[in-house]
Amino acid sequence: MTDTQRSMITAGLVCGAAASVVGGIAVRERVDLGALKLASAPSSVKIGSGLLASRTVETQIPEGEYFDQMAHLLKREYVDPIKDDLKLATGAVRGMVGSLDDVRSVFYDPKLMRSVENARKGRYEGIGADFVFVRAKGQAASPGGIPMGGGGAAARSELVPRLVASWVVPGGPADRAGVKAGDWVDSVDGHWVVNTEVIDRIRTASQRVQSGEWPESKLRELRKELREMLDSAIMPYRAMERLSLGETGQVKVVWKRPSGVKTTVIQKSATAARAVEETSPGVFRLRLVPGADQSLSNAARGRKEMTLDLRGQAIGDRRDVVLCLTAIGPAGKYGQIKREGGKPASPLQTEKGAAPPKLTILVDGQTRGAPEALALALKAKCGAKVAGQSAGDPFLTELRSLPDGSGYRLVTGTFSPTAPAKGGKSK
Amino acid sequence: MKRIGKAALTLLAFLALFAFGFGWRDVQQGKLPSVEAFGRLLGLAPSAAFSESSSKVFRQAFQTIRDGYYKPVDSSDLKYAGLAGMMAALGDPHTQFLEPRATKEFLLETRARFAGVGARLSRDPLGARVESIFPKGPAERAGLRREDLITGVNGKSVVGKEIDDIVKDIRGKEGTLVTLQVMRSGVEKPLTIRIRREQVVAPTVESKMLPGSSFGYVAVTLFSEPTGEQFADELRQLERRGMRGLVVDLRGNPGGLLESAADVLSLFVEDKVVVKMRGRDGNEEVVKTAKGAARAKRLPVAILINKESASAAEIFAGVMRDYRMATLVGEHTYGKASVQNVIPMIDGASAKITVAKYFLPSGQDISRKVDEDGQYLSGGIEPDVEAPFDFDEEFVLGNPERDFQLSKAVEVLMGKLGSVLAVPSPTEAFEKASRALDA
Numbered sequence: 001m002t003d004t005q006r007s008m009i010t011a012g013l014v015c016g017a018a019a020s021v022v023g024g025i026a027v028r029e030r031v032d033l034g035a036l037k038l039a040s041a042p043s044s045v046k047i048g049s050g051l052l053a054s055r056t057v058e059t060q061i062p063e064g065e066y067f068d069q070m071a072h073l074l075k076r077e078y079v080d081p082i083k084d085d086l087k088l089a090t091g092a093v094r095g096m097v098g099s100l101d102d103v104r105s106v107f108y109d110p111k112l113m114r115s116v117e118n119a120r121k122g123r124y125e126g127i128g129a130d131f132v133f134v135r136a137k138g139q140a141a142s143p144g145g146i147p148m149g150g151g152g153a154a155a156r157s158e159l160v161p162r163l164v165a166s167w168v169v170p171g172g173p174a175d176r177a178g179v180k181a182g183d184w185v186d187s188v189d190g191h192w193v194v195n196t197e198v199i200d201r202i203r204t205a206s207q208r209v210q211s212g213e214w215p216e217s218k219l220r221e222l223r224k225e226l227r228e229m230l231d232s233a234i235m236p237y238r239a240m241e242r243l244s245l246g247e248t249g250q251v252k253v254v255w256k257r258p259s260g261v262k263t264t265v266i267q268k269s270a271t272a273a274r275a276v277e278e279t280s281p282g283v284f285r286l287r288l289v290p291g292a293d294q295s296l297s298n299a300a301r302g303r304k305e306m307t308l309d310l311r312g313q314a315i316g317d318r319r320d321v322v323l324c325l326t327a328i329g330p331a332g333k334y335g336q337i338k339r340e341g342g343k344p345a346s347p348l349q350t351e352k353g354a355a356p357p358k359l360t361i362l363v364d365g366q367t368r369g370a371p372e373a374l375a376l377a378l379k380a381k382c383g384a385k386v387a388g389q390s391a392g393d394p395f396l397t398e399l400r401s402l403p404d405g406s407g408y409r410l411v412t413g414t415f416s417p418t419a420p421a422k423g424g425k426s427k
Numbered sequence: 428m429k430r431i432g433k434a435a436l437t438l439l440a441f442l443a444l445f446a447f448g449f450g451w452r453d454v455q456q457g458k459l460p461s462v463e464a465f466g467r468l469l470g471l472a473p474s475a476a477f478s479e480s481s482s483k484v485f486r487q488a489f490q491t492i493r494d495g496y497y498k499p500v501d502s503s504d505l506k507y508a509g510l511a512g513m514m515a516a517l518g519d520p521h522t523q524f525l526e527p528r529a530t531k532e533f534l535l536e537t538r539a540r541f542a543g544v545g546a547r548l549s550r551d552p553l554g555a556r557v558e559s560i561f562p563k564g565p566a567e568r569a570g571l572r573r574e575d576l577i578t579g580v581n582g583k584s585v586v587g588k589e590i591d592d593i594v595k596d597i598r599g600k601e602g603t604l605v606t607l608q609v610m611r612s613g614v615e616k617p618l619t620i621r622i623r624r625e626q627v628v629a630p631t632v633e634s635k636m637l638p639g640s641s642f643g644y645v646a647v648t649l650f651s652e653p654t655g656e657q658f659a660d661e662l663r664q665l666e667r668r669g670m671r672g673l674v675v676d677l678r679g680n681p682g683g684l685l686e687s688a689a690d691v692l693s694l695f696v697e698d699k700v701v702v703k704m705r706g707r708d709g710n711e712e713v714v715k716t717a718k719g720a721a722r723a724k725r726l727p728v729a730i731l732i733n734k735e736s737a738s739a740a741e742i743f744a745g746v747m748r749d750y751r752m753a754t755l756v757g758e759h760t761y762g763k764a765s766v767q768n769v770i771p772m773i774d775g776a777s778a779k780i781t782v783a784k785y786f787l788p789s790g791q792d793i794s795r796k797v798d799e800d801g802q803y804l805s806g807g808i809e810p811d812v813e814a815p816f817d818f819d820e821e822f823v824l825g826n827p828e829r830d831f832q833l834s835k836a837v838e839v840l841m842g843k844l845g846s847v848l849a850v851p852s853p854t855e856a857f858e859k860a861s862r863a864l865d866a
Binding site for chain 2: 013016017020021022023024025026027059060061063064066067068070071073074076077078079080081082085086087088089090091092093094095096097098099100105202206207209210212215216219223226227230234235338339340341342343395398400402403408410411412413414
């Protein structure tokens, strides 16, 4: 080997060594960048870089794939490690339910879901009442409005509903404190429950002041009042949590009702409520919960006449209606469960049935949803007499649970009886 | 045989050198080479795999809701609502899913320069409150005043509207007119003010001597590029006028450039850590103040903060407090101390994700936490001296007689100065004074 050859090799080796080091630094740079700047880094093959924007035209991404990829992205990019995948999934469900902008379709946190399920089994905690969100009639939309809570980002633009105690468990804490079905919650422990009524008041006042009808001082007063309220406000959903969870402690609740305001201090405790209860001879209060059908058919056995009390009942699902109809009504078709926008309707019908006694059904302004559908169905099919005026919203729901204990209730249709029955208004 | 051995050895040596290069970044930062980075190189990254069962939960719910709900549901809206909900589940208000439309707006906001009227607004139940008016701007010329309440824009009521939306309404094309309905205290009838929109430059630093005292007052409205220099100039002027104490007003300051906050901090503390920035992979970046610029090391300082002091502003306040250079007066701050990447997706949407956090010299993480409804849970910097904003006073920003929080700050400075005069060593006394206030 000549000296030239030798020095060539040495030079080659030195260059190679330097290139190795530089190459190492460069490659590291890319690897690290790949973890930080996805959009520009080609190294992000693993998460399906196909979804990241390049020069391509805007394309739709199928939801399942989109969700998986976004979850990957979050898990890789977010500053804190995300250990709980399920949290992301249930968060997404919360967001989707909230986006329906329907106060009857509600997402429940695990704690609230547990209490909803317990109440269906007859075990109430908190103040012992059923709660529903109700949008007051003629409630105006508020631009950039106030969220109802519990609904994720998409619920932000919706109207804020009232939190109504639709039914009060007899003998329970709320009942003893004098709460009546239909009362709605104005504040809990000094926290004002957000709703649009005050916004509407402010808007009216502002218009009056603009038009010169009222002095400006009036608006200032209102402004001060609203600011104080907003400082301590909670969302209706959180208020429901405070009222329906826990078996110890006191809660101070201010209620509103058409006749005025009622302030109560309620000691929380556990209360039981049966699915069917004979409140006076021949009068049975019915809650649309699992087991109601069995008790109902026992109660109806051998009777020629009976009265079903559905006053204040707003809870129940489609399945519960079908079971109760099977228990007390004849087999056959009762009507249709209607849906909107070209979604097909489905029949509400039973396979089996019973010879019904002569029925009278008591309803009131809080009777809505599945219980109202039941009343309308029995009226249409077996000529049950309906006494009172129901809410006029016989929607049907499904309750779904999720693996982490949370769940949601979804409106799946509105009941429409076969024979015309004037929208639940009858005497 | 010997040849093969030699070649293998050479290859090994190259590999070792490559590895050295690859790990150099860590060595430079005084750490052991990152095994994780090697893993990522070889595709053995700790998988960010998303569990199948969670994916199923989402897919099933999506189907149930789209098909089961009694009304038609727009698949794409539902999808985006799900993605938004997923990101909201992290409880970080700055990690957000931006739909295609929101993405467009976001890009427009950060890129385009809008024409406005030259006023800073804050939220109010009645619409928007005028926080300050830019000197020589169109709003000033048209007669808009501080503390006016804007209740309508172009004839439409803005009562109950979000402040961002009101600002959007007021901004517009340069040269066009905007009509504001305004309520002013002491004026019974609402006013109508017409303003021609212009390109406006918001001043970031304003200063003055507080009347009847030897205290200077500097309001910093934003930390932008020239803020450091502007602040130094104002400080010099105040010093010339015999300033013996300083109030720095960061109320309503939404932040801005961290570098600029560091520039201003360099006037007070020398060669000290401002923040540590820590990313997901544990990499740490440190921002420090400069050497040789600190001209106000012994000046008693009170800093005014409120719920709208965010990001660089609260970092400034926190750093000054951590080095015992200032007493914080007012209300707790917003709580934004993080860096976001906006990652575009091919459908025009994007994901804004927090990728790193700032930590104060004391190690404090001030990040704001919210619940699923976006309601405040925790975060921000607490003041040393709590002073809530008094909504009922006839507020005049920067006037101690009409600005309760400022008068508190002045009280704090008097306390500090009192001890300074009594004790020979100013620094010690200052520390004692602030300890007394902390308690």
